[in-house]
Amino acid sequence: MPEKSNARKKVLFIVGSLRKGSFNRQLADKAAALLSDCDVSFLDYRDVPFMDQDLEDPVLPAVARVRGEVAAADLVWIFTPEYNHSYPGVLKNLLDWLSRPADPADRKSPSVLRGKPVMMSGAAGQSAALHSRTKLMELASLMGMELLHGTGTGVVLGREAFMSGLLTPTPEEEQELSAQAAELERL
Numbered sequence: 001m002p003e004k005s006n007a008r009k010k011v012l013f014i015v016g017s018l019r020k021g022s023f024n025r026q027l028a029d030k031a032a033a034l035l036s037d038c039d040v041s042f043l044d045y046r047d048v049p050f051m052d053q054d055l056e057d058p059v060l061p062a063v064a065r066v067r068g069e070v071a072a073a074d075l076v077w078i079f080t081p082e083y084n085h086s087y088p089g090v091l092k093n094l095l096d097w098l099s100r101p102a103d104p105a106d107r108k109s110p111s112v113l114r115g116k117p118v119m120m121s122g123a124a125g126q127s128a129a130l131h132s133r134t135k136l137m138e139l140a141s142l143m144g145m146e147l148l149h150g151t152g153t154g155v156v157l158g159r160e161a162f163m164s165g166l167l168t169p170t171p172e173e174e175q176e177l178s179a180q181a182a183e184l185e186r187l
């Protein structure tokens with residue numbers, strides 16, 4: 001993290017679900033509401049294609065844009081669903097693009113993820129996305145990100161959530177999310 005200053009921190013949210021009614025997007029909205037001292041923005045990465053090394057150079061506009069948004073952020077907060085005990089492919093694809101050298105002509109240029117502080121949270125079934133968050137933590141570490149708050153926090157999606165489409169965290173889950181947001185604001 002940069003030296004603590006009075007400037008508002010720029011926090012970039014990445015939601016690992018493209019679904020309109022995404023529970024993880026609802027969780028991210030809750031977290032955003034808790035970060036009154038930060039400037040929060042959401043990364044739109046729908047236009048980033050599947051990784052194809054033939055497309056790496058010259059850098060595609062969509063790839064340049066997402067790299068620019070990550071580079072400009074002080075911190076990234078990822079909200080991940082759990083697909084078959086792991087993070088979704090769309091999220092892995094995005095992170096693969098972001099993990100490549102920022103300058104394709106210079107293989108040694110650091111990626112925009114290197115040294116970038118990251119937090120994570122997730123909403124899923126009984127595991128509260130813990131499998132997914134644990135694997136994401138390993139991936140983020142491999143990519144050189146600075147991990148904050150370990151595997152982060154999770155929300156269990158019960159039958160009611162799936163019936164109503166609404167995320168309804170328990171008071172304990174709300175409290176954990178608030179503590180995570182407070183830790184971020186203290187940085």
Ligand SMILES: Cc1cc2nc3c(=O)[nH]c(=O)nc-3n(C[C@H](O)[C@H](O)[C@H](O)COP(=O)(O)O)c2cc1C
Pocket residue numbers: 017018019021022023024025081082083084085086123124125126127128129157
């Ligand atoms: C392909 C696929 C695999 C899934 N595997 C798991 C799983 O292993 N564990 C789990 O808790 N939920 C699993 N789910 C359920 C998702 O976690 C759940 O649908 C969640 O709402 C997705 O997040 P979203 O609402 O943000 O899109 C799976 C869903 C899909 C589509």
